[in-house]
Amino acid sequence: MKPLKNKLIRLVKRPVGFPSQDTWEYDFETIDELCDGEIIIQNLYISLDPAMRGWMNEVKSYIKPIEIGDVMRAGSIGKIIYSKNKLFKEGDFVSGWGGVQKYCRTNSKSVIKIKAEINDLPKHLGSLGMTGMTAYFGILEVAKIRQGETVLVSAAAGSVGSIAGQIAKIKGCKVIGIAGGKGKCDYVKNELGFDGCIDYKNESVTRSIRRECPEGIDVFFDNVGGTILDSALIFINRNARVVVCGAISQYNSTSIVGPKNYLSLLVNRAQMIGMVVFDFKERYQHAYEEIIRWTESGKLKSKEDIYFGLDNFYNVFQKLFNGNKQGKLILKV
The missing domain is CATH 3.40.50.720 (NAD(P)-binding Rossmann-like Domain)
Known part of the structure; x- marks a missing residue:
């Protein structure tokens, strides 16, 4: 595979109060190998959620806190560009916890395949996510x-x-x-x-x-x-x-x-x-199918509020808390 230069955002300190911009640092790394069973995803859309603030705190919660130095945790939608996993092929769209970065190397345990046209992908972080x-x-x-x-x-x-x-x-x-x-x-x-x-x-x-x-x-x-x-x-x-x-x-x-x-x-x-x-992960598919039916029948509407670029992460993150958004907040990579 061709080496990839990955741009990512790392958590570098635990904030007190509202996070300042130096809570995170931009970093680069080279991805130049792929092990058996792994895939490389090019992140296309990153979900920004209020829960991200809680994940930065080193306290008991429903999920482990993000470790200092780790890529900032976030849900994502992306496209597989390299695969050594028989369950996935290059070109598949997937959702998972890809983090705030351009590329994500992972295995099949952390992602699910989604069937969608490219223009509908943001909905899989919103009403269908x-x-x-x-x-x-x-x-x-x-x-x-x-x-x-x-x-x-x-x-x-x-x-x-x-x-x-x-x-x-x-x-x-x-x-x-x-x-x-x-x-x-x-x-x-x-x-x-x-x-x-x-x-x-x-x-x-x-x-x-x-x-x-x-x-x-x-x-x-x-x-x-x-x-x-x-x-x-x-x-x-x-x-x-x-x-x-x-x-x-x-x-x-x-x-x-x-x-x-x-x-x-x-x-x-x-x-x-x-x-x-x-707590309801075993029943996601049932909910997904019912929400699709409601959406297709016009009974349920959703709005995706999309902004562009990893360099814009902090400005967009602030919108979670200052009220300057409407609907699902998403960062397009």
């Missing part, structure tokens, strides 16, 4: 939504929240979103079909939940935490389910703020349940 799986299992299996229930979704214009809310609508629920700014709220209501949307940047979340959910909340699908979670807890109904899918308001905090209104869980015999999508 981990994002879609998280929304699907979070709203159906963890929240256990039922027809006619009122579902409140925070970060409703984001990658997971937008899909979770649409699935709840498909299943016959009343769905109210929470998002930041008129543009995002209009998108949630007019494009995604939510019944209403609360603009947390320009109105009182507590008063607005009372207005939009006059009969209370049966399910709160939370991606934010903090004060928004506290406001939602005021209005939960008896036997409500609060799904902790994420807590983006807390990821860069040096002092985590827990819910003050947690006694509402006791009074209402409610549940607050954490979820990690990896």
Whole structure:
């Protein structure tokens, strides 16, 4: 094989608070050999997710932290350009944990083959990837939504929240979103079909939940935490389910703020349940097929917010936390 010059981004220190640009360093390496069973993938698209912030912390979690000096962990979609693995051939598109780099040398255990036209590849990081799986299992299996229930979704214009809310609508629920700014709220209501949307940047979340959910909340699908979670807890109904899918308001905090209104869980015999999508990996295929059906029938829409170039990684990473994105955030290599 022809030697490849790989450009990559390494984690070089553990951030405190919001990561500064020197949390990472650009590096180069030469890939000039391939062992039996291995493949080399040219990464085409890299997924940027809020969970990346947690993976940098050296604490107990659902996945081991990224080691200092390692390539920054990230999901990816790519094309096999060299193969010594009988299960894969050159030209195959695959998804996996390719990291923030141009090329990835790996084995078949860490990737899955995908069938898609090149223009549809980003969806396999969004609605047809981990994002879609998280929304699907979070709203159906963890929240256990039922027809006619009122579902409140925070970060409703984001990658997971937008899909979770649409699935709840498909299943016959009343769905109210929470998002930041008129543009995002209009998108949630007019494009995604939510019944209403609360603009947390320009109105009182507590008063607005009372207005939009006059009969209370049966399910709160939370991606934010903090004060928004506290406001939602005021209005939960008896036997409500609060799904902790994420807590983006807390990821860069040096002092985590827990819910003050947690006694509402006791009074209402409610549940607050954490979820990690990896727990459902044996059933990804079923979810994938159902999401495709909903997409092809026009019942479910997704948006990919795509930016270009590894050199742009830090600028794009910041968009995860400053609100300057809509839908699934992706870096095109």
